[in-house]
Amino acid sequence: MYEIVLVRHGESEYNKQNLFTGWSDPDLTEKGIQEAKEAGRTLKQAGYTFDLAFASVLKRSIKTLNYILEELDLLWIPVQKSWKLNERHYGALQGLSKSETAVKFGEEQLQIWRRSLSVRPPLLEPDDPRYARNDIRYKDVRPGDIPRGESLEDTVHRVGEFWNQRIVPLVMKKERVLISAHGNTLRALIKYMEDIDETALLSLNIPTGVPLVYELDEEVNPIRRFYLGEQEKIQVKAAEVANQGKVSE
Numbered sequence: 001m002y003e004i005v006l007v008r009h010g011e012s013e014y015n016k017q018n019l020f021t022g023w024s025d026p027d028l029t030e031k032g033i034q035e036a037k038e039a040g041r042t043l044k045q046a047g048y049t050f051d052l053a054f055a056s057v058l059k060r061s062i063k064t065l066n067y068i069l070e071e072l073d074l075l076w077i078p079v080q081k082s083w084k085l086n087e088r089h090y091g092a093l094q095g096l097s098k099s100e101t102a103v104k105f106g107e108e109q110l111q112i113w114r115r116s117l118s119v120r121p122p123l124l125e126p127d128d129p130r131y132a133r134n135d136i137r138y139k140d141v142r143p144g145d146i147p148r149g150e151s152l153e154d155t156v157h158r159v160g161e162f163w164n165q166r167i168v169p170l171v172m173k174k175e176r177v178l179i180s181a182h183g184n185t186l187r188a189l190i191k192y193m194e195d196i197d198e199t200a201l202l203s204l205n206i207p208t209g210v211p212l213v214y215e216l217d218e219e220v221n222p223i224r225r226f227y228l229g230e231q232e233k234i235q236v237k238a239a240e241v242a243n244q245g246k247v248s249e
């Protein structure tokens with residue numbers, strides 16, 4: 001049996017303000033830093049250690065990973081960063097308030113944009129300053145691969161490809177891997193690995209800064225997944241994520 005640990009970054013400035021984030025690059029809040037450190041301590045107490053780690057190219061994921069590795073005294077291990085682990089691109093919704101958007105378009109539409117599988121958000125215009133094509137960190141990405149807005153299905157595609165090409169071979173070599181990523185990237189990975197149906201996917205909300213352990217069989221198929229830490233507290237945190245789509249928080 002293999003094991004892999006996934007973690008969503010700690011609370012970001014946009015999470016705190018309840019703004020759509022996607023490929024925007026806000027920093028962690030003080031609470032987010034504490035969540036990341038706590039995740040590191042939880043892993044340490046449970047006896048986890050890692051040979052290498054992955055992060056996206058967004059600072060909330062990178063910093064979360066660093067705080068965790070610091071708690072584990074593993075800042076020295078190799079870290080691979082990839083845009084393929086970036087949050088799902090939220091298109092023209094990026095930077096807008098979730099609760100104001102719920103008032104304007106209704107909670108039902110908001111839930112479709114946030115949690116459905118195949119619906120894309122309104123796309124960014126090519127000349128929108130939020131379009132990542134002019135951002136130097138994506139200079140090596142084929143321009144056609146840089147999204148202007150993604151459905152979860154689009155994210156499943158890129159994350160699934162990354163999982164197969166970059167992570168599975170390492171897991172099969174018995175490398176102990178930690179992945180610091182994002183709420184919808186992790187939902188996409190869970191969808192890819194387990195092929196859960198859309199109803200289950202709708203209510204799948206990943207809390208910030210909580211280690212999620214996957215046990216995998218010899219073919220790297222999932223056996224089970226579970227969160228490490230106080231289960232009641234984790235459920236409350238997941239419910240908070242679900243409630244971000246309400247008209248008033």
Ligand SMILES: O=C(O)[C@@H](CO)OP(=O)(O)O
Nearest residue numbers: 019020021022087114183
């Ligand atoms: O804004 C976002 O990019 C994501 C994660 O923070 O939010 P949501 O849970 O609404 O998909």
